[in-house]
Amino acid sequence: MTLQDTIRKISFFNTLNDEQIELIASISNVSKYSSNSILYYESEVSKNLLFLVEGLIKVYKLDKFDNEIFLYHIYKNSMISELTSMNNNDIYCFSNTEFIEDSIMLSIDFEKFKELFLSKNILTMELLEILLTKTHQLQCIVNRELVFDATAKVAFMLNQDLEMFNKLKRQEVSFMLHIQPETLSRVLKRLTRDGTIHIENSEVSITNKENLISIFKGIGV
Template identity: 35%
Template sequence: MKTINRLQKHEIFNGLEQNELEKIAQITITKNFDKDQIIFYETEEPKYFYLLNNGVAKVYKVDSKGNEIVLHNFAAPTMIAEMASIENFKFPASCVAMDNCEFLLIKKEEFVKLLKANPDISFHVIKSLTRKIRGMEGLLNRSLIFDATTKVAHYIIERTDDFIMKKNKEVANELNMTPETLSRVLKKLKDLNILDKDRNILNKDKLETFLDF
């Protein structure tokens, strides 16, 4: 797959003109990471913008006692830790591949120069990042307020097609919970006759009661 086609998988670049994508492709490297391989370490200076093109990556911190604190699991396609690259500060957390991952690494200094020299690209990227920030704010609010069942119910209602088509592992990663927790919630919803064995919704009104708080 050509680099341009890979870039177009990402919302941040979707809609750019061909010549604009070509400029970005010229400063982009495709790199594969094996499962459990470190993508970047906390306090490391960012040299690239990291676009997860395939796979799942985990961003985490380690506390003073050596305990791992998972901040978020990212499923492709998405950009990771872009604020560190934009604001030019050290990574506030580490990132590791949860399975075999493909990343697009956009050279930071060249990309910043490209944004400064091309207002159209810059404006498009800013709009995309703004949408992502709004989405992350919503995710954070749900993580703080919703319990596991409510998170799953919200996902099923808002993204029914994705829920039916995606594997449990993918849905769990997007909800930032373990596959085991997701399986327990789905069993509960099936036992309540809210979902059938194929994960189709049997009783949407009953499912929506989990969102009443």
């Protein structure tokens, strides 16, 4: 696969013509990473805008006791970088990122990207949309960690990321949600009894989505 083909796999660049794709390719490179390798650690600084082409990334922080605090996953066809300023060419890393599948990453020189594209109002709306999505994601993390009880945490993950829930072992899910495995089991049984979900061969399916959503939005349940 050529660099240009790789760029076209990222929906962020869908509005670009062939000439613009070539221009992106001239300031980009592609890297492959194996599962369990680290992309960057908290407090590192990057000069590049990063996109995940294929694979899966876990984003997490460490508390003062070096306990891992899971934040979120980054899926393929997504921007990895967390931008805080358009005036600074440095991109600060506020969390640790680890590849949990063999992955492919696109790296773009941020300074040249701003000069060749953003300064000409190309891809600015697309970038704004991504940044707003990331802001919403942060709000969801705050709710999950500071507002939601165990039932709301489970309901939220089932609604937002059912595929990942079924892919992981129950112990891994409870670790991610910062609840005890026994608590997760009780919540799943309760949601099964009231007809919100169905479990067969350890795989969860949603049977009443409206009821599921009302649990973490605080409507009627």
